[in-house]
Amino acid sequence: MQSSTGILRAAGVIPAVVAALFSMAVHSGSAVTPGSRAAGMEACVAPTAEIRRYHMDYLKHDRIKVVRDGVRGVKYSLAECVDCHAEQDGNGGYHPVNGDGQFCNKCHEYLAVSLTCFQCHSKKPEQKRSAASLSGEKNAGQSSLFGLLMKFDEAPALSAEEMAQLHAISRED
Amino acid sequence: MAGKKEQPQDIKRREFIGSTILAAGVATVAPGVLLTVANATSEDEGANSEIRWGMLIDSNKCVDNCTACVDACERENGIDLLRRPQGQGDEMWNAQRPQWIRKVKLRDRQTGEVTNLPMMCQHCEFPPCVDVCPTGASFKRADGIVLVDRHTCIGCRYCMMACPYKARSFVHQNVEQQTIRAPRGKGCVESCNLCIHRIDSGATTTACQDACEKDGHKAILFGDLKNPESELSKALQQKSSRQVRADLELNTGVRYTSL
Numbered sequence: 001m002q003s004s005t006g007i008l009r010a011a012g013v014i015p016a017v018v019a020a021l022f023s024m025a026v027h028s029g030s031a032v033t034p035g036s037r038a039a040g041m042e043a044c045v046a047p048t049a050e051i052r053r054y055h056m057d058y059l060k061h062d063r064i065k066v067v068r069d070g071v072r073g074v075k076y077s078l079a080e081c082v083d084c085h086a087e088q089d090g091n092g093g094y095h096p097v098n099g100d101g102q103f104c105n106k107c108h109e110y111l112a113v114s115l116t117c118f119q120c121h122s123k124k125p126e127q128k129r130s131a132a133s134l135s136g137e138k139n140a141g142q143s144s145l146f147g148l149l150m151k152f153d154e155a156p157a158l159s160a161e162e163m164a165q166l167h168a169i170s171r172e173d
Numbered sequence: 174m175a176g177k178k179e180q181p182q183d184i185k186r187r188e189f190i191g192s193t194i195l196a197a198g199v200a201t202v203a204p205g206v207l208l209t210v211a212n213a214t215s216e217d218e219g220a221n222s223e224i225r226w227g228m229l230i231d232s233n234k235c236v237d238n239c240t241a242c243v244d245a246c247e248r249e250n251g252i253d254l255l256r257r258p259q260g261q262g263d264e265m266w267n268a269q270r271p272q273w274i275r276k277v278k279l280r281d282r283q284t285g286e287v288t289n290l291p292m293m294c295q296h297c298e299f300p301p302c303v304d305v306c307p308t309g310a311s312f313k314r315a316d317g318i319v320l321v322d323r324h325t326c327i328g329c330r331y332c333m334m335a336c337p338y339k340a341r342s343f344v345h346q347n348v349e350q351q352t353i354r355a356p357r358g359k360g361c362v363e364s365c366n367l368c369i370h371r372i373d374s375g376a377t378t379t380a381c382q383d384a385c386e387k388d389g390h391k392a393i394l395f396g397d398l399k400n401p402e403s404e405l406s407k408a409l410q411q412k413s414s415r416q417v418r419a420d421l422e423l424n425t426g427v428r429y430t431s432l
Contacts, residue, residue, distance in 0.1 A: 063324055067320075067322045067324065070219045070369070071218070071219035072374060120357055122352060122353045122356065
């Protein structure tokens with residue numbers, strides 16, 4: 001332990017616990033799941049001790065870079081964590097990376113720190129969209145395409161003047 | 174509004190063209206700068222304030238009953254993956270489900286003339302959604318794209334009320350199927366982001382533009398408003414274009430011709 005913060009202690013203890021609980025892990029003493037891309041690799045995007053301790057900060061830092069500043073290809077991309085750390089399910093697919101016993105879940109369940117990220121973010125690496133999702137629930141009748149209260153056959157009737165009011169005048173002198 | 178009506182539209186347009194040309198002057202002083210601008214959109218450099226992304230939509234070319242742009246948008250941004258909450262009726266679903274671009278149809282009461290146009294976030298220079306956002310989640314990127322940072326959005330929906338274009342939607346349901354390019358989840362507001370994931374990785378068109386072009390209509394043109402050499406700037410110089418609700422002085426990035 002290089003520091004005595006609670007978080008670090010927790011993060012330090014966890015791999016040990018995890019290693020004990022999941023001794024089938026390829027890297028002993030590692031939370032990395034067998035069958036993930038990471039299992040066949042030497043290192044994470046940062047030194048192991050560092051990523052353990054700081055991944056939450058790094059992720060939050062880099063998501064600001066991506067979303068606010070439009071910087072792509074950041075070092076700590078959530079999509080890439082998932083890419084490396086999701087375990088293959090043996091059917092050409094993947095287990096959700098936050099699923100039971102899966103990589104992001106192992107420590108987090110123990111810590112009772114829930115990962116809300118995957119409410120929005122994909123839990124699996126990019127895959128071709130399945131045929132099922134392509135057809136999807138097709139919009140029932142054309143009217144639904146117009147959504148947001150705009151009915152398909154009912155164009156709102158406007159006078160020429162009202163129409164002109166829609167655009168126009170940007171400045172008064 | 175009534176009081177502002179007298180202003181001839183052309184003056185407004187000339188002013189706009191005038192300022193575009195002014196911007197052109199600045200940009201052509203150093204042509205090299207433009208080159209870097211073009212590269213800056215891909216990877217690493219991030220959004221660049223020398224660019225302002227915008228669009229020109231020719232409502233004459235927008236065809237009745239065609240929904241190519243809407244469909245393409247929904248596919249591109251994973252909106253078609255959303256499932257209707259169980260037991261929800263058509264009316265509620267149609268009113269509430271997210272939509273980044275929608276077709277609007279107007280009929281002149283006197284002449285009966287029908288105008289079609291796609292309506293989406295207008296990417297205002299002075300966005301009201303940003304003004305009202307209590308958390309700063311609604312923001313305008315350096316390159317003029319107005320979007321929601323859903324990491325800070327608390328779902329209060331003030332921005333939806335503030336938007337004169339009804340361009341924003343709220344995700345009411347849990348999302349089962351996610352995509353990497355367009356994460357979304359229950360409880361946040363979202364809207365057109367000009368296909369930010371494509372633009373940031375160097376693409377020069379949006380999904381709606383591609384779809385419209387593929388169907389042979391070419392009603393949508395995306396580009397850089399600040400670059401006088403862009404196809405968009407050139408089209409704006411040649412055609413008389415308008416901002417919807419220009420009276421609000423929001424200086425929209427999306428403009429319409431033949432409206």
